Amino acid sequence: MVNLPSLLCVDRNVEMIKIRNYKLINKVKVLGIVLPLLLITLSMKVWADTQYLTTEQFLTEHLTSEIPKPSTLWLVKDLVKPAKKILGHAPYQLRQRYWQQGNKTAWILEEIGKVEFITAGFVVEDGKIAQVRVLTYRESRGGEVRYSAFLKQYFGAVLKENNFLSQHIDGISGATLSVRSMTRMARLALYYDALSKQKE
Amino acid sequence: MKVKVLALSVLIGFASSGVMAASIEDKIDLLQEEIEQLKLRAEQADKRSAGGIQGFVDRTTIGGYGELHYNNYRGDTPAGKKQKNDEIDFHRFVLFFGHKFNDWISFKSELELEHAIAGDGKAGEIELEQAYLDFALNNHYNVKAGLFLIPMGLINETHEPPTFYGVERNEVEKRIIPSTWWEAGAGVYGEVTEGLNYQVNVTSSLNANKFKTGFADGVRGGRQKVGKANAENLAVSGALNYNGIPGLTFGGAFFTGETGQNVNSGVDARLTLWDVHARYQKDRLDMRALYAKGHLSDAAELKDATGINAAEDFYGWYAEAAYHVWKHGEQSFAPFVRYEKWDTHADVPNNVVRNNDNKNNIWTIGANYYPHPSVVVKADYQKFDDPDGSKGDKRLNLGLGYMF
Numbered sequence: 031m032v033n034l035p036s037l038l039c040v041d042r043n044v045e046m047i048k049i050r051n052y053k054l055i056n057k058v059k060v061l062g063i064v065l066p067l068l069l070i071t072l073s074m075k076v077w078a079d080t081q082y083l084t085t086e087q088f089l090t091e092h093l094t095s096e097i098p099k100p101s102t103l104w105l106v107k108d109l110v111k112p113a114k115k116i117l118g119h120a121p122y123q124l125r126q127r128y129w130q131q132g133n134k135t136a137w138i139l140e141e142i143g144k145v146e147f148i149t150a151g152f153v154v155e156d157g158k159i160a161q162v163r164v165l166t167y168r169e170s171r172g173g174e175v176r177y178s179a180f181l182k183q184y185f186g187a188v189l190k191e192n193n194f195l196s197q198h199i200d201g202i203s204g205a206t207l208s209v210r211s212m213t214r215m216a217r218l219a220l221y222y223d224a225l226s227k228q229k230e
Numbered sequence: 231m232k233v234k235v236l237a238l239s240v241l242i243g244f245a246s247s248g249v250m251a252a253s254i255e256d257k258i259d260l261l262q263e264e265i266e267q268l269k270l271r272a273e274q275a276d277k278r279s280a281g282g283i284q285g286f287v288d289r290t291t292i293g294g295y296g297e298l299h300y301n302n303y304r305g306d307t308p309a310g311k312k313q314k315n316d317e318i319d320f321h322r323f324v325l326f327f328g329h330k331f332n333d334w335i336s337f338k339s340e341l342e343l344e345h346a347i348a349g350d351g352k353a354g355e356i357e358l359e360q361a362y363l364d365f366a367l368n369n370h371y372n373v374k375a376g377l378f379l380i381p382m383g384l385i386n387e388t389h390e391p392p393t394f395y396g397v398e399r400n401e402v403e404k405r406i407i408p409s410t411w412w413e414a415g416a417g418v419y420g421e422v423t424e425g426l427n428y429q430v431n432v433t434s435s436l437n438a439n440k441f442k443t444g445f446a447d448g449v450r451g452g453r454q455k456v457g458k459a460n461a462e463n464l465a466v467s468g469a470l471n472y473n474g475i476p477g478l479t480f481g482g483a484f485f486t487g488e489t490g491q492n493v494n495s496g497v498d499a500r501l502t503l504w505d506v507h508a509r510y511q512k513d514r515l516d517m518r519a520l521y522a523k524g525h526l527s528d529a530a531e532l533k534d535a536t537g538i539n540a541a542e543d544f545y546g547w548y549a550e551a552a553y554h555v556w557k558h559g560e561q562s563f564a565p566f567v568r569y570e571k572w573d574t575h576a577d578v579p580n581n582v583v584r585n586n587d588n589k590n591n592i593w594t595i596g597a598n599y600y601p602h603p604s605v606v607v608k609a610d611y612q613k614f615d616d617p618d619g620s621k622g623d624k625r626l627n628l629g630l631g632y633m634f
């Protein structure tokens with residue numbers, strides 16, 4: 031005597047096991063592809079803090095082929111206050127090195143984007159931004175600030191009386207903090223350039 | 231004894247003065263060298279403070295954001311429903327913790343307290359929204375693994391209050407894209423060419439058995455939040471975005487995976503969700519738009535097995551424009567207007583009765599005032615086409631937000 035429902039039930043169970051096995055195989059397959067890929071990746075030669083340009087390259091490309099001896103700007107007493115206001119914090123360097131060639135000055139500055147430092151180079155000519163490059167970018171998001179389409183927005187910018195830039199800089203979605211950091215550095219470069227002129 | 235000491239000191243005195251006289255130039259050289267040494271040391275100290283990898287403090291970062299909301303519910307409510315009382319809510323308090331192990335491995339996390347107080351029977355909850363390891367390899371190819379945000383839409387990955395207009399986030403990126411949405415898994419991301427970024431992830435999936443019975447929020451209820459989550463099903467998600475032109479971002483994203491989680495046989499409930507989005511910020515103008523659509527297979531089977539009134543298709547879209555009418559130094563004031571529309575019952579299976587309350591649209595008008603780019607005071611007024619349940623069809627919202 032065969033109990034039909036229980037037989038059906040067994041069939042159903044077998045079916046379920048089949049589905050389960052099929053799914054398991056599928057999952058193993060996916061993991062089987064993904065995991066080795068990850069391992070291969072991680073064993074690849076790695077570099078994260080992408081250096082696009084060295085200081086020397088920046089200076090020879092954008093200032094002059096013969097790098098002049100660096101000068102030093104001492105941020106003493108009252109000079110540091112506007113810098114503080116521009117950055118929203120005390121400058122990291124109280125002795126700022128820079129290079130001068132004719133009416134051009136070149137500055138290598140560092141500011142935090144979201145959590146990491148961005149190193150950027152600025153050339154100021156006659157009190158106007160003449161060149162901007164990102165030398166090293168360390169954040170995982172926001173690297174778009176190194177694109178020339180973004181950077182050329184700074185060209186020609188001068189410092190207004192309130193130490194803000196004379197022109198609007200369009201931001202980049204997902205790179206808001208990096209953009210702000212670049213703008214702070216541009217303002218600082220212009221301020222420092224003005225100080226270096228006073229020094230002479 | 232005394233005489234001996236005196237003689238000795240006189241001798242030493244003669245000797246040293248002899249040396250001094252011999253070379254004042256040497257001494258200058260010595261001083262010069264010492265100055266150079268000091269300079270070098272000062273420089274090294276500067277470098278250290280400027281982000282070298284020395285020291286735990288340098289490698290560990292803290293950030294955060296928060297938002298306080300006040301909602302004043304107005305207007306019509308559905309027949310028999312009492313108007314919801316007005317509400318004040320510290321909606322989100324979030325801390326970011328990050329640590330850099332070396333120049334290519336870092337840890338990132340986001341810990342959130344929602345609605346100010348968590349615990350049994352309390353309004354809020356504590357949520358781990360991100361906690362992943364980032365293996366930065368090169369511009370084109372990087373790996374992340376852990377618990378991270380699904381890269382869909384505009385709000386999900388970038389949701390700090392100063393980055394969007396209006397007190398509350400838009401409804402489409404709550405009901406169609408269930409922001410804030412995170413899963414656990416691994417992914418690769420990078421830059422295809424200048425300005426074009428991709429991301430592909432294999433992660434945990436939603437759980438269809440947890441969708442809300444009415445399906446008014448779409449698949450939102452199915453988020454397992456990676457808390458002892460059912461991992462019978464995996465999902466694949468990805469995004470492609472272009473932001474090579476300053477101010478412009480546009481792109482699309484997808485998420486596809488079964489959500490049945492092997493709970494009811496015959497209910498695979500594959501969910502495929504996709505969106506296209508764009509944002510354009512030019513000078514004082516800030517515009518964004520998004521369209522999102524979802525398709526769920528086995529909606530009829532899911533209804534039979536669980537009673538959930540799931541739809542086969544659901545969609546939503548919105549468009550928004552803001553204009554920074556006033557700017558003064560770091561401060562600015564930006565009125566905005568937004569229109570959004572959605573339908574979580576766009577196409578239902580035969581055994582589900584279409585609910586017209588699952589379809590709605592809203593006009594929102596308001597303004598963001600920024601006393602600082604990272605601090606925002608918000609006010610807006612919302613008019614729903616149909617009453618949003620007991621919350622009514624009109625709403626006045628005030629908000630305060632910050633990020634650091």
